[in-house]
Amino acid sequence: MIWINQIVQGVLLGGYYALIACGLSFMFGVMRIINLAHGDLAVLAAYLVWAIVDHSGMSPFLALALVLPLMGALGWLIQRLMLERSLRSGMLVPLLTTFGLAIVIQNLLFVQFGADSRSLAPAIGDLAFDSWSIGGQIYISHLAGLTFLVALLMLGGLQLLLTRTPLGRSIRAIAEDPDTAELVGINSRAVYAAAAAIAVMTVAVGGTFLGMRATFAPYAGPAQLIFAFEAVVIGGLGSMWGTLIGGIVLGVAQNVGAQIAPNGFLIAGHVVFLGVLGARLASGNTRRRIRALLGRAA
Amino acid sequence: MSADSRFSVQRWTPVSAASVATLVALCVALAFAPLLLGANAIDRLTTLFIYVILATMWNALAGYGGLVSVGQQAFFGIGAYAAIRLSSFGVGVYPALLLGAAFAGLVALVLSPFALRLRGGEFAIGMWVVAELCHLLVNLDHLIQGETGTSLIALNAFAPGARREYNYWLALTSMVALVGLMFSLLRGRLGSSMQAIRDSEEAAASLGVRVLAAKRLLFVVAGAGCGLAGTLYLATEISFQPASYFGVQWTAYMIFMALVGGLGTFEGPIIGALVFFCMESLFGASGVWYLVGLGATAVVFALYLPRGLWGTIEKRFGLRLLPVGYRVNQGKSDADGPARN
Numbered sequence: 337m338i339w340i341n342q343i344v345q346g347v348l349l350g351g352y353y354a355l356i357a358c359g360l361s362f363m364f365g366v367m368r369i370i371n372l373a374h375g376d377l378a379v380l381a382a383y384l385v386w387a388i389v390d391h392s393g394m395s396p397f398l399a400l401a402l403v404l405p406l407m408g409a410l411g412w413l414i415q416r417l418m419l420e421r422s423l424r425s426g427m428l429v430p431l432l433t434t435f436g437l438a439i440v441i442q443n444l445l446f447v448q449f450g451a452d453s454r455s456l457a458p459a460i461g462d463l464a465f466d467s468w469s470i471g472g473q474i475y476i477s478h479l480a481g482l483t484f485l486v487a488l489l490m491l492g493g494l495q496l497l498l499t500r501t502p503l504g505r506s507i508r509a510i511a512e513d514p515d516t517a518e519l520v521g522i523n524s525r526a527v528y529a530a531a532a533a534i535a536v537m538t539v540a541v542g543g544t545f546l547g548m549r550a551t552f553a554p555y556a557g558p559a560q561l562i563f564a565f566e567a568v569v570i571g572g573l574g575s576m577w578g579t580l581i582g583g584i585v586l587g588v589a590q591n592v593g594a595q596i597a598p599n600g601f602l603i604a605g606h607v608v609f610l611g612v613l614g615a616r617l618a619s620g621n622t623r624r625r626i627r628a629l630l631g632r633a634a
Numbered sequence: 635m636s637a638d639s640r641f642s643v644q645r646w647t648p649v650s651a652a653s654v655a656t657l658v659a660l661c662v663a664l665a666f667a668p669l670l671l672g673a674n675a676i677d678r679l680t681t682l683f684i685y686v687i688l689a690t691m692w693n694a695l696a697g698y699g700g701l702v703s704v705g706q707q708a709f710f711g712i713g714a715y716a717a718i719r720l721s722s723f724g725v726g727v728y729p730a731l732l733l734g735a736a737f738a739g740l741v742a743l744v745l746s747p748f749a750l751r752l753r754g755g756e757f758a759i760g761m762w763v764v765a766e767l768c769h770l771l772v773n774l775d776h777l778i779q780g781e782t783g784t785s786l787i788a789l790n791a792f793a794p795g796a797r798r799e800y801n802y803w804l805a806l807t808s809m810v811a812l813v814g815l816m817f818s819l820l821r822g823r824l825g826s827s828m829q830a831i832r833d834s835e836e837a838a839a840s841l842g843v844r845v846l847a848a849k850r851l852l853f854v855v856a857g858a859g860c861g862l863a864g865t866l867y868l869a870t871e872i873s874f875q876p877a878s879y880f881g882v883q884w885t886a887y888m889i890f891m892a893l894v895g896g897l898g899t900f901e902g903p904i905i906g907a908l909v910f911f912c913m914e915s916l917f918g919a920s921g922v923w924y925l926v927g928l929g930a931t932a933v934v935f936a937l938y939l940p941r942g943l944w945g946t947i948e949k950r951f952g953l954r955l956l957p958v959g960y961r962v963n964q965g966k967s968d969a970d971g972p973a974r975n
Binding site: 425435558573610 | 696700704751755756759760762763764770771774886889922923925926928930931932937
């Protein structure tokens, strides 16, 4: 029973990972870049929500509604001032600039908020600890259920945005072939900036849930980035529903790992991630080799 | 009628020959520094040598190999850990430092078939995950006692003064050896291969460049180099706390040094290490704001001065102090006939 419980909790944890990862997945799908400040933006959003809640006593969900446009604007600015310029100089420069940005955000958060861990849990009352029993000693916390639901809505929303809206069509056109997209009248600068704004807004939602389910501190960002990236890669880069599956695989691996050994949580997650990556490389190789063999035979 | 006669390929210029001679003389002079300088200065210089090693290794990977790794701290930590483990088995403490670095190189070799097939961001964060995993696995060793860490106790057999001088000389020798090794590698076949790969991997492969072998050599040397930097750092610090050796801040420093000095130039990271060393000496005490400044400087350089300090100077003045490349000059035969084209 304890194993079933670990798997159920792992699936729910996967919902959180999918939530924190969907912005990363979206941005990679559109711009082919990985934002190394992703986790730090999530922590920044969590601090902003916390500051508003601490100041005014309003609900974190209401505070998130205030923070969302701010984070959207920040995403737009990051795209316009940093990524746009760095994308022109090849694939390596965005990695370097976003890594620099990550260090700036972490340390500014430390300057502003100090080393203490914060949490939004005290501000959400019963939601922090209530749970449903689904029989056999297995409980699903209301918050974990809500997180999973929000993850589904966000992934579904992003998927709909990509497939059903004019903006989504432009985004897909640019992802496919930026030059041709420009030729048919798509303003790629504006579309990229809009996509970055949307991605950073999803990060704000992820950061708020991070704050409600656990504690966070100024240097908590890199760990969130790694989890998000692992979920995205396990599920297949650039695929929205793949990210959900990736998150679930990661969450289950971590919880099962924790059940096996006290420090198994992180180790199991990393091992599964590297295993999936390795298996994908190996299967790509085998496929190539088979194709080469068939080519020679023909 | 060969067009070649109008051009001559030059590798050494008088300036570069003079600058290499000056550098060699400087290194020889540095070897005598412990006789003249105080304890504090010797410690600081040892740190500078470690920074030069780290910057050169990271630049070789990213600037020449196009491999941006956010996980080079893996090798830094593994080198130090291996040295502690070997020392606990009874290996002499200074041989253990060198063997620890060799072990880091071995780990790089084992990882290379996997790591080098990853692309761009996948490689960057994949290496980061590798570093995190190494950190967690090292914590499992009872000798290390988790995050509490342990010390390289065997070093206490040496008096502090003697230890300081040994560390200094070891760091100086290591720096000269590694920078020299990288220089000769990048001047030779590997340098041409890496430049071809950096410009277009497919085109290079079609011309017969053995892409994976070239990258592997670079990755293994960089792994061993970062491992040696880690063991040297251990020799100066004595204590080993996993979090401070496997911390991503080491990669942040490497990125800063290579970017500011000039990514993809040979001289750049050495200058970047000097700049970083000076900034740390001047502002390191201001703590967090210093780190904010480092991050912001890296962003500004990446965006507005992607060639870095040295790359900009090199381009403007055509200056090459440590010539790893080729220089094509128009020869005298220019005047002999009418110019074609």
